Amino acid sequence: MLFLCYLIIATMSFWYLLILNKHFRKIKVVTTEPSKEAKFYQQAPGPLPWPILGNLHLLASQKPTAELFTDLSKKFGNIYSLTLGATKCIVINNLELIKEVLNQNGKFFGGRPNFMRYHQLFGGDRNNSLALCDWSILQKKRRNLARRHCSPRDTSPYFSKMSNVGCSETKILIEKLKESNNNSKHIPIKSFVQRACANMFFQYMCSVRFEYNDYDFCEVVDFFDEIFWEINQGYAVDFLPWLALFYKNHMSKLIHWSSTIRRFILNRIINKRNELNSSQPQEDFTDALLNSLTEDKNVSRDTIMFMLEDFIGGHSAVGNLVMLTLIYLVKHPNVANKIQLEADSVSGKEQRIISFYDIDSMPFTMATILEVLRCSSSPIVPHVATEDTVICGYGVAKDTIVFINNHNLNHNKFYWKKPNCFQPERFLEYSIEKTDMNPNEVKKTKSQFWQIKKNMPYFLPFSIGKRTCIGQNLVRGFGFILVANILRQFNVYYENVNNIEINMGCIALPAKPIPIVLVKRNKNI
Template sequence: MIYECFLAIAGIISILTLASYIHIIYNCKCKVIVKNTLKNGGEIKQKFMQAPGPHPWPIIGNLDIIGRFDNPFEGFGALAQQYGDIYSLTLGHTRCLIVNNLELIREVLNKNGKFFGGRPDFLRYDKLFGGDRNNSLALCNWSQLQKKRRNLARRHCSPRESSAFYTKMSTVGCHEIDELMAKLRHDIVPGKSIDIKPILHAACANMFSQYMCSKRHDYDDEEFKQFVHFFDEIFWEVNQGHPLDFLPWLLPFYGHHMRRLRYWSQAIRQFILERIVNERELNIDPDAPDNDFTDVLLKSLNEDKNMSRNTIIFMLEDFLGGHSAVGNLVMLTLTYIAKDPTIAARIQREADQATHNGVRNIGLHDIDDMPYTMATIYEVLRYSSSPIVPHVATEDSVIAGFGVTKGTIVFINNYVLNMSNEYWKNPEKFEPERFLEIKLNNSEETLDDRVQFQLRKNVSHFLPFSIGKRTCIGQNLVRAFGFILLTNILLRYDIKCPDLTMIKINPASLALPANCFPLQLTPRPKE
């Protein structure tokens, strides 16, 4: 349970709470002042009521309420039944706003995105990024430096389908598939399950490293294995909630945990410096064409005096770390396939048709011919309902007529978008078909011949990578390498889990524990 100790803390604190404090809080009528700048430079002041919500306890706020749910985002949706689609909570001493429907989410992220470009100031985030979370692209506050970093990365990390970088992704991915298949042939024992997750992540890490740094690593390289494992631990970490995030006075009880976070991040940084950056710095030619994203970053040191060496190292670390999202996505997809073999059969049918029964690897040019496969990936993203990173108000603002004070954390409840009957039919069921629509060909053909499927376009209520100026810049990398990895494994192997009771999945997270459960891979018979 994400906030597993909240109830225990709440019970202890409530015993010690003075009745007078409760009386004061319960009778507090909160208003905020929002300044509106006039065209002539003057200001007017208007009073806005804060959004409704449960009254907080001293010290812990409303953490006791969220602690009642295994999944806090499910709890956010349940509270919306009582307080409406937008309401406030106090977590610890931090004021929070919970946004639960599509229109309000668009108001926050699109219409008023400039007011909500901050990120939560959690101690764990600082520890993971050299003492300052603003070193991270995903966890930093919006700034001119952040804008510059995104612009620098856009061509390489968010390539368009017609670009040379997109073709390069496909080439790199297919080459790594050859290495992965050799590894699997060596490690798989017939009839035995295998701890496939570290191997998946190593393949993903090599795809990212080869694409961004022109460097790959051997699967049995111990330092590389540690690098991959620590990134997986960090991906799990940032997808979990901790009491420490809202109760920083608990820090003395988290000393060991915080030291572990620091060790992980330092080891990753040292690996990137020793294996990639130091050598490339010595050989960089400022006049030569860029070979990869690392060239772009190193050249920016000479071209932009506002870019520091520290900045580019953290940028490279951030994007290389994206492989953990891909690895977890593919592992989750294989897990759902192991639970329902009919999904695998349909993907394998598409894979066989695209490759003429496996005579070559599957590349990105095959995506349009494999709509069911992409629909399955999207359904995993929907079904996992992975939370969007919370936003923070950087100045006083207004949402739906309610005042929002600077520093308020805004939770975008992606779970309610992905699991609500309002937006989906039978949302509790895992059905890739919901992302497909019928494509009709020549009307003179029989109905059976004419029925083909294509991916549904513009599903407006499906926002796995968020929207607005802080949308995930690496989403094309996630889709591309995830597609290549998943399809080529299923092209050659059947997936099973002999003991389905071992599978434990959090319905509100894309992350799986670094050490989760094994799967059984059986080579498909050759026709």
């Protein structure tokens, strides 16, 4: 027994020495310029790691990870090291360094973490995913293929299609909510919103929509919501792979979710389409994907299926953003009232559905959505160094995980007045460019000339650089349509507003019913 104790102590000591050596060693960086020699750089400072666990014990705090990262920056600076398990990490905490990592040195940080969970979600290989794969030529091709569909200009037919799809599905959603509201005070609002969002993406990308009582469709929407929550969480097994045995059931659940989604997309969409000839017109994103099969030998049918799954899964981000916005509006009814005033003014006597083209006429509504994004500080997916490099004079070894602390950026007093307060007005600026009125007349009609601020380089909800979220226009546009039209028809309440807790470091909400109550507005609209 005594020998066993000595053996355990010796093993732990050996592990600790290895970690300390890795923690304090200098990084040798080989320059690409032949005239310059390789240099050694000290690693960024950080807390001393424990044996085996590294600094994982710090993440066991009750604080959200983003807030913990901000607290550590006050002690170790705007760039510091963490050792999670045996994995070397750095945390970036200010705008200048974020730009240095994602813009100036983006080519060195195009990788993604090699977490076991990521592989399980995408058929055993995370490189099947656009968001979780390492940067590659294939990744660049996939993004170029998707860009015209997912980030259309407001003058393009794709933008018009997005607006029409969003409006038609929102109209159906409102009717469903009214119908359920008549039958019961408590309705599964999140389920309805997520189904509406899923149909928006399916209609826009695949020209197909599903009924809200379609069992397979509802199951897939629920699984997408579970996966969105899953990706935004962290687990010990991500950094201690030898714990996989204890996560066997969890991994099986991930495989079940993803395989069910894949089977649905294959059976209900892809198998019902014929491969297009390049001369045939492309009606939607699915047509463009199928057409790429004949144009690029590196694109397989599996590539198409995973791309479609990835982009359609983006609807979960929209649904969670809408639900999070409704929660904030419950806590801030004065903000909800202002949105309703804008919505009433825009929809007019004809009481039409509010569309994409009304965004400029409802700046306060869009400002509210942006403020929700700022407050939630949804974490940017971690990057990984693909080779030894240097950031801010510190050496960064290949395979180091880079965490971008968006929370510190979005709650920094240097950029935001009263950053802990919910104030959509911070995203608005006053403009008189649209009028020839004299100053006295402008003052009388001041509210007509508010617009979203254009120059806010310190606000990065969708990241920056070559891995910027390609679907951000879909998220903002569909999110705007849903929030504006729901508030035009309903007041939102929560039975016990004092019990509402909001995670300030994540846009994802648990995949469970949220007890928000919708009450039809007294105004006949």
